[in-house]
Amino acid sequence: MKDQTASAQKECPSCAMKISSGTKTCPICQYEFPEGHSFIIIITVILLLLVFLYSLTF
Ligand SMILES: [Zn+2]
Numbered sequence: 001m002k003d004q005t006a007s008a009q010k011e012c013p014s015c016a017m018k019i020s021s022g023t024k025t026c027p028i029c030q031y032e033f034p035e036g037h038s039f040i041i042i043i044t045v046i047l048l049l050l051v052f053l054y055s056l057t058f
Pocket residue numbers: 012013014015016017026027028029030031
């Protein structure tokens with residue numbers, strides 16, 4: 001028998017604990033999952049590039 005709840009869980013890479021997939025921070029070791037953070041980094045890089053290009057044009 002397969003546990004249906006297993007699909008809704010993910011393993012923490014820091015402490016190897018099985019935690020809820022919706023959780024962004026591990027409740028055991030406070031490890032922060034990179035989901036969402038990468039998106040903010042991409043936006044920041046694009047904005048910095050735009051400011052850099054803008055300063056070059058003038
Ligand atoms: Zn953890």
